[in-house]
Amino acid sequence: MTGAHKTGAAEPALTIIIADDHPLVREALGQALRQAMTGVEVVGAADLDGARAALDARESVDLLILDLDMPGMDGFAGLAAVRSSHPAVPVAIVSSTREPATMRRAIEFGAAAFVPKSAAMETIASALQSVLDGEVWLPPEMEGGDTAMPDDFARRISELTPQQLRVLTLLSKGKLNKQIAHELSVGEATVKAHVTAILKKLGVRSRTQAVIAARHFSV
Template sequence: MDMAYRIIIADDHPLFRSALHQAVQMAVAGAELQEVDCINSLMQLLSDTDDIDLLLLDLKMPGASGFSALASLRHQYPQLPVVMVSASEEPAIVQQAMRFGAMGFIPKSAPMPVLVSALNTILEGEPWFPDGISLDQAPQDTIAERLASLTPQQFKVLSMLSEGLLNKQIAFELNVSEATVKAHVTAIFRKLDVKNRTQAVIALSQLEGGEY
């Protein structure tokens, strides 16, 4: 395989990061690997690094829950191939990953030979998902599509709203003016077609959908 591959492993579990690291080395000898353990570190790395060939993204890690990170990344870096890794193997979750534009979905329970095979397939430009999963089976999810239209900064604001933070607190955390936060909140309400914070937070919770 090409030794020039640049791959990021984003997972907050050291043991699984190590397993992925090993699988990548077996699949792609000589690949340049970088590891992060939270979404903030990932976003900083992506802003500082060009030409990433593949991102292996944990479905649930600090800074984002569920598919919010994937949706935000696909919006900001549409050319970046993203493969979700998750302890869950539920078809509905795999289908949601497909719907948000993931190039693959690798269960954390997958044995090493399967991990290596999946990575080889994906790096050759082909998607890889567990057997028996079809996007055609997935119901249309208009809320998910609306959430996918949010900018990365709007995702941050929405996530902080879900934590119960006030506009003033969000402005402090993001180092922006309170007026800027209000503008983001207004845009979020418009894009999600909701009327208040409670409805916006419910929409985000539907995207996150439980423990992955």
């Protein structure tokens, strides 16, 4: 992933935007990310407009963290707007609510994770790392029946785009994101976006489950 920064220092390995109207929350999340990941640049924003400005100002952003209740969000409208304008950037919702219906709706509107603010910082950092790896994350209590394949799995596979099918096939062969990006002549961010979309369409939570299902259906 190429960056646009031209400084004497080494460029950050990851750029993460944290958008929350509470400064202490931004600081705590930023500290947790810096402790869990090396070479991370954390950019803060206090509202949705600030988050979108930070996205527009950078050539490459690896993750956007959004508070569902901050100014400008208007429920899920803000999430949908960001996903529409920056589809390659994964979005993680970090919110004080633990309502299962709200969590599911967030995923339906394009979020790659819904992480309760009440979770331990280690759990939050682990969840965000899962998103960076291209997976979908929800709290453990939302994972009931996680290993079961949906009854209409064949139909779900048929709804994948040709490029998503190619990515899933390469995942099934054990290829890493970097290898898939090279083989398809696209960026790693694009591959991650495809993987996230594949997991959502197939109704699974991890790359491993997607691969098991793909092999079962001989994709």
